[in-house]
Amino acid sequence: MAIFKDTGHLFRFAALFVVGTTSIFVLRAIVTPKSFGQYGHYRGAALKDLADRPVKYAGHQACEVCHTDIVTTKTAGKHAGVNCEACHGPLAKHADDPSNTPAKLDTAVLCVKCHAASAAKPKGFPQVQADDHSGGLACDTCHKPHDPAIAAGGAK
Amino acid sequence: MNVSRRYFMILVPAAAVAWESVLAGTPEDSPNYKMQDHWWGMLIDTPKCIGCGNCVRACEAENDVPEGFFRTWVERYHVTDENMENPEVISPEGGKHGFPAAKEDEGKYFFVPKMCNHCADSPCTQVCPVGATFVSPDGVVLIDQSYCLGCAYCVQACPYGCRYINPEKHSAEKCTLCYHRITKGLTTACCENCPTGARQLVDLKNPKDPIHAFLKTHSVQVLKPQMATGAKAFYNELDGSVR
Numbered sequence: 001m002a003i004f005k006d007t008g009h010l011f012r013f014a015a016l017f018v019v020g021t022t023s024i025f026v027l028r029a030i031v032t033p034k035s036f037g038q039y040g041h042y043r044g045a046a047l048k049d050l051a052d053r054p055v056k057y058a059g060h061q062a063c064e065v066c067h068t069d070i071v072t073t074k075t076a077g078k079h080a081g082v083n084c085e086a087c088h089g090p091l092a093k094h095a096d097d098p099s100n101t102p103a104k105l106d107t108a109v110l111c112v113k114c115h116a117a118s119a120a121k122p123k124g125f126p127q128v129q130a131d132d133h134s135g136g137l138a139c140d141t142c143h144k145p146h147d148p149a150i151a152a153g154g155a156k
Numbered sequence: 157m158n159v160s161r162r163y164f165m166i167l168v169p170a171a172a173v174a175w176e177s178v179l180a181g182t183p184e185d186s187p188n189y190k191m192q193d194h195w196w197g198m199l200i201d202t203p204k205c206i207g208c209g210n211c212v213r214a215c216e217a218e219n220d221v222p223e224g225f226f227r228t229w230v231e232r233y234h235v236t237d238e239n240m241e242n243p244e245v246i247s248p249e250g251g252k253h254g255f256p257a258a259k260e261d262e263g264k265y266f267f268v269p270k271m272c273n274h275c276a277d278s279p280c281t282q283v284c285p286v287g288a289t290f291v292s293p294d295g296v297v298l299i300d301q302s303y304c305l306g307c308a309y310c311v312q313a314c315p316y317g318c319r320y321i322n323p324e325k326h327s328a329e330k331c332t333l334c335y336h337r338i339t340k341g342l343t344t345a346c347c348e349n350c351p352t353g354a355r356q357l358v359d360l361k362n363p364k365d366p367i368h369a370f371l372k373t374h375s376v377q378v379l380k381p382q383m384a385t386g387a388k389a390f391y392n393e394l395d396g397s398v399r
Contacts, residue, residue, distance in 0.1 A: 042290035046300035047191075053336035056218045057345050086210055086349040090217050113254055114208045114351055120232055120258040120265035121206045125352075 057085045058095035066098070070146055077147030078126075087145070107139040189339045194294040195361040196333055197274060197388030198347075199370065202395075204354035205267040207232055211346035211355060212252040218334060218345035225320045226250040227331040228271035228346055233397060236263035240397035268391070268398055269355060271346070272297060272318040272331035273379060276386030280310040280319060280330075289328065295360070295388065296333045304328050315383050333357075360388070 038044025060083040064071050067084075074080055085091055087110060093100050117127040128134075134141070142150060159167070207230055215221060215228045230251030234244040248255065251267075258265055274297050281289045281297060288303035289310055304327035311319045311328060319330045334344035342348070343357045358367035367390075370376070377394050378387035391398075 036287070039293050040290055041287040043287070043300050043303055046290075046298065046303065047292055047335075049300070049302070050298055050332055050335045051189075051339040055337050055340065055342065057214065057337075057342075057348050059337075059342045059348055061342075081353055082351040083348050085214075086351045090214075113210070114206055116254070116257060118207075118255065118257040119260045120234075120255060120267065122203055125206055 054092070056090040056092050058090075058092040060084050062095040063091075073144070073146045077144075078149050079146060105145075107143075107145060108136075111139040111143075111145070188341070191293040193361060194338075194359050195388075196295045196338060197358045197360055197367070197390065198271065198333070198344075199356040199358050199367055199376075199390050199392065200269055201354045201356070201392045202266060202268055203393050204352045205230065205269055206352055206354075207251060207255045207267040208351065209251045209254045210349045210351060211269060212250050214345040214349035215331075216252070218337075219332070221329075222323055225322075225329075226252075227318070227329070228269060230255075231268045231270060232258075232265065233268060233395065234258070234261075234263055234265050235395065235397045236261075240395070243397040264395075266395060268394070269346075270316065270318070270379075271389060272314075272333070273316055273385065273387035273389040274331075274333055276388060278385060279313045279315060279383070283309040283313040285309065292335075296335055296338075297330070298332055298335060299328055299330060301325070301327055301329075315380050315385065316387075358390070 033043045033045065035044035035046075036042065039047075063084040070084075074082075087105060088102060091102055094102055112128075112130050115126060115128055115130075117129050121127055139145070209230060211228055212226065212230060215226075219227060221227055228250075229247055231245050231247045232251070232255050234246075236242075236244075246255065255267075274291075274295060276291065276295065278291055278297050281291055284290075285307065286303060286305055287300075288305070289297065289299045292298050306321055306326040306328060308321055308328065311321060314330075319328050321327070322329045334342070334346075337344060338357065344355075347355045347357045356367075359365045360367065370392075371390065374392050376390045376392050378385075378390060379394075379398070380387070
């Protein structure tokens with residue numbers, strides 16, 4: 001019957017192999033996050049982690065719910081396509097709690113961020129040499145920021 | 157209760173299907189957002205960009221981007237030779253505070269906003285050794301911050317230079333296409349704050365999205381098309397000197 005002598009060491013080795021392999025699978029099952037492989041070779045729950053972050057810019061839709069008068073002024077003017085927070089900054093906190101009012105803007109520094117003259121800008125875009133144009137006066141001395149064109153009745 | 161063999165054969169598969177749906181559980185927590193209905197990208201209308209840097213500032217504020225690093229930035233090209241070989245490209249602080257005034261000069265100037273191209277076949281996700289970065293089912297290239305080792309393979313693999321290692325967290329970061337905003341029905345911070353509409357979030361799976369008509373009627377291209385990355389940042393009227 002005994003074709004091979006001294007087979008004991010083979011069985012011991014086989015047992016060790018089985019235990020090793022099993023422990024790899026067990027450890028892998030413990031260590032791998034539950035949602036890994038849900039959509040692909042990554043943790044599916046990561047999508048929810050990323051999506052759950054709070055926003056800082058509320059979005060113009062939130063502003064327009066309350067500030068309907070500004071919407072009317074703005075849609076008639078040249079700044080119709082400029083969203084509120086592009087100038088006013090991130091205001092999700094204000095949208096959540098209207099008593100948390102934002103600081104007033106200084107048009108002398110704000111407007112030139114877009115409208116300072118430069119040959120690099122598209123030719124049709126309205127640009128000014130601020131010092132020559134206003135002599136250091138704040139832009140909202142003459143222009144209404146929400147409807148800036150003076151010819152269109154925008155002057156104060 | 158007598159169950160015939162016939163009914164048993166019907167009941168067992170039915171029970172199996174029911175058990176399968178129990179195991180699958182509820183697919184997503186935000187009920188109004190279905191990942192499979194979207195395939196996000198970005199349209200960048202280069203002739204409209206005025207280089208104001210509003211997008212860079214908005215991105216920084218929305219996503220807590222560390223000082224000196226950028227998830228989006230604006231480059232200004234100045235091309236003077238006919239061969240378009242040696243454009244002078246500047247991007248002071250990513251264009252965050254705008255650009256120095258250019259005087260009327262020979263050649264042409266234009267601005268090119270850059271960001272993650274959210275490639276469908278992205279080189280950066282292919283090299284991640286741990287499965288920390290991936291293309292989501294709705295077409296956004298994302299990073300699992302709790303899984304990233306910070307090995308920076310992906311930073312090297314991105315042909316557009318859109319990734320960086322956060323100096324404090326020591327994990328890779330990049331544009332998430334404001335995933336926390338687009339899943340809530342908002343647009344990205346950069347699109348929301350672009351005053352000229354030079355950047356527009358597009359949903360290629362939405363048949364009503366104006367991008368479909370735009371792509372058919374305009375000269376649109378992606379960056380480095382020869383890399384076959386399946387980039388989804390579409391540049392309108394991009395100059396040939398842009399690399």
